[in-house]
Amino acid sequence: MTTVNQTILPGVGIRHDFTTRGGDQVGVIAHHSGRYDFLVYDKHDPDSCALSLQLTADDAHTLTELLGGAQVAESIRHMQQSLSGLTIDWAPIQAGWPCAGKSIREIGVRARTGVSIVAVMRGGETIPAPEADFQLLAGDTAVIVGTQDGVRKAFELLRGA
Numbered sequence: 001m002t003t004v005n006q007t008i009l010p011g012v013g014i015r016h017d018f019t020t021r022g023g024d025q026v027g028v029i030a031h032h033s034g035r036y037d038f039l040v041y042d043k044h045d046p047d048s049c050a051l052s053l054q055l056t057a058d059d060a061h062t063l064t065e066l067l068g069g070a071q072v073a074e075s076i077r078h079m080q081q082s083l084s085g086l087t088i089d090w091a092p093i094q095a096g097w098p099c100a101g102k103s104i105r106e107i108g109v110r111a112r113t114g115v116s117i118v119a120v121m122r123g124g125e126t127i128p129a130p131e132a133d134f135q136l137l138a139g140d141t142a143v144i145v146g147t148q149d150g151v152r153k154a155f156e157l158l159r160g161a
Contacts, residue, residue: 115146
């Protein structure tokens, strides 16, 4: 049986990693927000990812069903823990999302969801504590903090769902 390593990511979720029989290292981050990241690590640099796919809870459930392990997804959901109700997640801003090109104030994330944008990653740099007039651009990644439900609502607001 393959050994699966589990790493608790406080305020984020849980990462599970294993090495396939073919020698590839893969992992899954189960975020408190219900989102999943499927990771394939670089063979030459195991600290970086060659591929990262973001999956919704429904996507993850479908993939799990296809692979024949519905109970794995349930186990992951039960193992998720929040740090005193605090959830931290990363929202990659996509082209075409209604928030792209708008300021944090215009979007109203805090007022509408109770979630704060605590940092923005742009072009390899991190902008901590962006001001309300800071404009989000396609390609940015917003670091958001709030309750699990608030983070889910913030994702919906940012992508226009």
